[in-house]
Amino acid sequence: MSTSTDRFDQELFQRIDEVLLYHWDPSGLARDPLAREHYAGFVPDVFAALLDDADEQRVMELLLLLETEFLGLAPRPSHARRVAEILVEWREVLERKYTGASSY
Numbered sequence: 001m002s003t004s005t006d007r008f009d010q011e012l013f014q015r016i017d018e019v020l021l022y023h024w025d026p027s028g029l030a031r032d033p034l035a036r037e038h039y040a041g042f043v044p045d046v047f048a049a050l051l052d053d054a055d056e057q058r059v060m061e062l063l064l065l066l067e068t069e070f071l072g073l074a075p076r077p078s079h080a081r082r083v084a085e086i087l088v089e090w091r092e093v094l095e096r097k098y099t100g101a102s103s104y
Helices: 004-024 036-040 043-051 056-070 077-099
Strands: none
Touching: 004 036, 004 043, 004 077, 043 056, 043 077, 056 077
């Protein structure tokens, strides 16, 4: 049986994969059914940063690094910031979900 931490990790990993494909998508591939693999290699790095309690600025910097150094694209700072906000928000939502804490 999975522990709460295992379920948290699995769901966060899945959410990162979805956010990178459907929100970040610097190569414009989200409509391609086979595109999921294109960004899959970046999920572990983003996952590690979020587990290390990275803030929005740090996640944004990571996304910009991936865009420019690994994909060879022009940086999109405002877009990367918004995606970083989404990723950090997902981490916070899942932390509340799996620890039973609520901010409501």
